[in-house]
Amino acid sequence: MEPVERTELSILSEIGRISTSADDLHRKLQRIIEVVMRGIGKEGASVFLLDRSGKNVILEAAAGLNQEAVGKLTFPLGKGIAGWVAQQKVPLALADPYSDPRFQYVPETGIERFKSLVAAPIMDEDRCFGVIFVLSGQTWNATSSEVTVLTTTANQISGVIRNTLLFQDIEDRLARLASIYEISMALTSTLDLNQLLSLIARNTSSSLRAQGCTIHLLDLPAGDGENRDFRPKFIDDAVGGLDNLFGGRMLSSTIGEKRPLLVADTSQDIRLQDISGRHRVSIISVPLLFHDRVTGVITLYSAEHGQSFNDDDLQFLTTIASGAAVAVENAALFEREERLASDARIRAQEFSILYDVGTAMSATLNLDRLLRIILTAATMGGTGLGFNRAILLLTNERTNILQGMMGVGPTSWDEANQAWTEVAWKHKSLMEWIQTGELFASKDTAFNAIARSIRVRLEPGDSILAQTVLDKRAFNIIDAAADPRVRKDVLEMLKVNSFATVPLVAKGRAIGAILVDNLFTNRPITDHDIRFLTMFAHQAALAIDNAVIHSNMEAMNRDIRIIHEQLAQSEKMAALGTMMAEITHEIRNPLVSIGGFTRRLARKVTDPDAKKYIDIILSEVGRLERIIHDNLEYIKNVAPKFSRTPLNSVIEEVLLVYEDELRQRGIAIERELSPDAPSLDMDPQQMKQAVVNLVVNAMEAMEKGGTLTARTGPVAGSREAIMEIGDTGPGISPESMHNLFNPYYTTKVRGTGLGLAITHRIVKAHKGNIVFRNKETGGAVFAIRLPLPRE
């Protein structure tokens, strides 16, 4: 056997042993080249393998060279001896490579230690895996059999590589399957978007041996697909810089074309060359497609100068992406629902506030207390609405003015701080606050005084407050100073540039407004605040309306109570009347007997003294009868029985009765009864009684005689008729003037003081009135005015 053949055999058997070992490819290659190097009796050997892109050869294992070069020394296909052999797929022996134009010297690799080399392609059928070198420290003119040994060895190595690659491929596929499985499990089990994204990123990165991953997602909340932004949702720190550089273009191409994008080498790729600079990375971008809509993009970056991604990787990532798209959409939906749910929670909390306030409000019908509750709720942080200050204004429909009723809020920073610190809220709920009383120093604060001084005319254009009530709408004023609708005097008082107003509307009527501001915290008032405040105001308005109705009802009840009392009084009077009637009957009969027989006695007696005594008895009996009559008349108080009666007839009938007596007393009667005096609806008996009392008084006023004037007639320019009884007596004394019509007021020794009281009451019952005056010529005139019948 030729020595070369033996060498060859021992090398091949050695390689055979190595190939079945448990070492990985790199380790196997390392051991193989050492066997080859020693077998051929040289000082150096190395293996270059084509990378995944098939466009470069990389130093995979080396002996006699600097180990640092392993994994780094690269030649593009065709460049350098390694690149040339890999491309030409033919062995090459160079005794002096340094003089060969194909040779490229790379410093710090240790190549300068060698003088000659032999290289052979590692071939699997037509496919080239890489190149194996044997290096000699001495000038070496390799024989053809030595080249053949190397070529044969290369074939052997190709078997090792093929098996290893096959094995690796199976392993990779298994790993990817596992990865796909893991992701799909995650996709169906996790609904936390961030967790999901990091899982996808971690799995794809490790499966594809990538440097890192970024995931961009469509902005979630925005509505219409077109204008939505893609925001980075997940970025591996390792590739943050790369994503800044390449992400934008990768993203726009992927989204634009709606299909995966593979860049093998950024420095070579026409789309990225201009921005790549010294970077040499491979990138895959895959769109997340949901219902043919791009909802996001996954981008993987390879290591700098590392392996390029290939179509398999692209395929894998696309598979992952299709599942991820669904999961991401679900998670996004879930997140949105979560958000909605939390909105609902907030809404529920708001409702509970409204409920609390509503309960508290319905518990009081005292308006002042109610307003305080409303404003406390409006200014309470934590469980309340949380505005800094609030003013409640109510409309006065009669004067058409919106009047500040109450203001609640801190007057100073100190008070504000105290009121709004957590501590203040911790131990008390809104209900408790409302029940226990005051959040801020009550009533006499400067702010309350300011609030109460606000008066706004309810006319269009007068101010934003008037507008709030008139338009029944809320206003959120951001820059009051620049807003022409805001009245500057009110602004001056409030010393705040942003505030909001809402109307208080109850049963369709704007009964007032609430003004709120955040003077101390400067927190902007949001639309949501306004909506909530409006709801609150609605409830408050109803409560206020109820309280107002209640207080009106209380007033009404008060009136009813008074009427009741009056009624009870008149019932008492009625009872008294019945009693009087009884007494009358019991007294009158004896009086009739006493008086009647005394009169008979008077006719029989001639003794002057006896006659004098009898006169006294008769006079006193007469007085008693008169007292009884007047009191009965006064107490009687029966409703008039109306009938159409000529006014003149009333006076005529009375005068007829008193004619004789008047003449006896030296009193002349002057009738001025107008033929135009109308007929009126009256109770003739009562009205006669009313006139009798006047006539009797006139008669009694003219002790020494005089003239009684009776006058009737229509009243010009009025739907009334008048009836007057005048005399020529002393007139009404100033002391009497205010008491004349009071019952039991009398200046007469034998008076009852009931005459004018009865007359007055009868006239009132006829919806008329009675006045008196003193004539310039002396004497008094009493005038009764009565309404004409309605026609």
Place this chain on the structure above:
Amino acid sequence: MKKILVVDDEENICSLYREELEEMGYEVTTVLDGSSAIAAIEKARYDLVTLDMRMKGMDGIETLRKLKEKDARLPIIISSAYEEYKNDFGSWASDAYIVKSADTAALRDTVKKILG
């Protein structure tokens, strides 16, 4: 001679009325209650009755009704201590209504007006 029946549960009133009316030339009978009044007009014919309103036993209104039943044309003067029924009875059922008074002028005037 015209005959007058005086009905009043007060004896003193009865004798006062009798004396006053007899002085005027009438024949006067007095009874103290309603049933006696009815019995009286069943026994004899009267030209006029003065009737008290409030009496023990059958009261004035009841007596008035019964008397009118017996003789619808018999004139009746109600003589009462009450003032308030004056309007009600003034023209209804009775021919006159006078309020009892120590001054019998009203009684005398009314009787004269009816009997002439």
